[in-house]
Amino acid sequence: MDPRLAQSVQTEKDAKTEGVVVDAELAAAIMSRRIIQTLISMESWEGYAFAEHQINIKESHDLYGAVMWPSAIVLCYFLDTHRDTYNLLDKNVIELGAGTGLVSIVTSLLGAKVTSTDLPEVLSNLQYNVLRNTRGRCRHTPRVTELSWGQELEQRFPRATCLYDYVFAADVVYCHPHLVELLDTFDHLCQDGTEILWAMRFRLDRENRFVERFQGRFHLEELYDLPSLSIKLYRASRKEKRRKTDSENQQSHCREGQVTLLFVEVSVIFTEVTVLFTEVIVLFTAVTVIFTEVTVIFTEVTVLFTEVTVNFTEVNVNCTEVNVNCTEVTVNCTEVTVICTEVTVNCTEVTVNLADVTVNFAEVTLLFVERLLSSLQRLLSSLQRLLSSLQMDPLCTPNQEEKETVIVMEEKEKETVIVKEDDEEEDVKAKETEPQHQKTQAWVPTAYSKFGKEVFCYVGQEISIFEALDSYGAVIWPAALALCHYLETNVEQLNLVDKAVLELGAGPGLVSIVATLLATDLPEILGNLRANLLRNTRGRCRYTPQAAALSWGPDVERIYPRSVYRYDYVLAADVVYHHDYLEELLFTMRYFCRPGTTLIWANKVRFPTDLGFTEDFKKTFNTTLLAEMGEVKIFMATCRETEEHLQHHPAG
Structure with missing residues (x-):
């Protein structure tokens, strides 16, 4: 046999053997991020370790979209190990077919502004997983919304305002009757400068044909090829189109x-x-x-x-x-x-x-x-x-x-990442000396989670709070944590001892427990509110706090007459969320804030309507900015009118 031919055959065999070894090691590294549930509990979950956090995912086996598929784990591993190349901090990201929400959760933990989408029947489980794993951990609160491929794209996601830096998708090529709509959705969301990261598991020949059709509209580059898992990871960008005259x-x-x-x-x-x-x-x-x-x-x-x-x-x-x-x-x-x-x-x-x-x-x-x-x-x-x-x-x-079609190919610089297999000890030392990327803000309390509740430490006491995830008003929001921290650290400026205090929109009651005050909210939230108040204040406070129903609006004059109800302080945290009742909220604040009453309002700005309400708030009261903690601002307000003017000109 020719020696050169024998050497060529041997080189090809060595290359195949090396490729198989690399594929096996990479697949093992990816699957090692799974956490096996060792304890028997009432709730089954799948655990994963990404972005220095443990992520618990609840599946729903009656729907394909609510089950965890391997392509999502591959995409999360790539994002977690390539942070320098793909810096997601403050980037706008949308995920198609989010399913259980693992990719959206990891992307949020890495600092991106995430929009997580799927069909209506999957949103309930998706919303649960996203809230459970991102609350209090992320720089930006992820948004969960409905998206049916190819339907009402311009009405719900207009190209003029919905500009995304990245479009993520994992294992979305499975419903073959809707592949044309999926391709149209990619084309609508991907604009100039938008990159697509798409992980796909090949099962049938239709997947290969879809990749060919995908290449007709986008530049496609292969990032991962894992034959052992039958999964490939692609990066894509939009091709320019010639417009007819x-x-x-x-x-x-x-x-x-x-x-x-x-x-x-x-x-x-x-x-x-x-x-x-x-x-x-x-x-x-x-x-x-x-x-x-x-x-x-x-x-x-x-x-x-x-x-x-x-x-x-x-x-x-x-x-x-x-x-x-x-x-x-x-x-x-x-x-x-x-x-x-x-x-x-x-x-x-x-x-x-x-x-x-x-x-x-x-x-x-x-x-x-x-x-x-x-x-x-x-x-x-x-x-x-x-x-x-x-x-x-x-x-x-x-x-x-x-002949008339003009295709402009944009060449981009490719960064090569060299992975050294024999430098494991140096990687371990680098991780030990690596500085912490995200610093915890000063106003975030010391808290740890138990089964079914969250425990906070304020004024030297442990406060156990049970939330209800089916209502916005029964969940703890960042402004409540910021206000509790301010009350605890500014006792000399805001002395609440023997003061009559009213909280509007108390929610689960954390602020009311810290201040030991009279708490109000909508009737459907009072049950959870009363339970949290009694659980955390019995035997600890000078006065027993009370919980009462209060619907914002002119009807408050009949239920709470001024001749009987007068308060030294009125507190409110993250109450600007139901934008159909902002006028009623401002009316209620003006009604209870009389001469001698101090109004403390903490809020996190999320939408333009929050800024409009803030301007109306400043026009209505004499306001002072007490503190600014991250995205949360705390205002102190007092009444502009005198007591005689209020008697002749009632609120509203």
């Missing part, structure tokens, strides 16, 4: 109109041919009736001939009698002659009728053939004009279209 659009519309007219003419001709065939069928029916009548006549003639034959037989039988009775024979002959004359007349009539039928049939056949030839000539002429118009249309010629 106005003249080409007008010519195209004109030719489409001509083609439409030709098709209308062809349809009319076919209708006329159908009518002709109907008339021919009617004529054939009439001819059939005539032939039936002729058959009846021939039957009668046959009967007559039979009678004649019988008569002649009788004549032959009675020959002797004929000779004897010549007179009778002569009479009989005369009768026979008359009968023969009648038969001859009938035969003549039958012959005439047959001649008439033959002539009529020949005329009908000739007329049908002439009209059929005329219709076929008109049809042939229309088809020739249709073919000539299609040949003249430059937009329908694929070769010419391919």
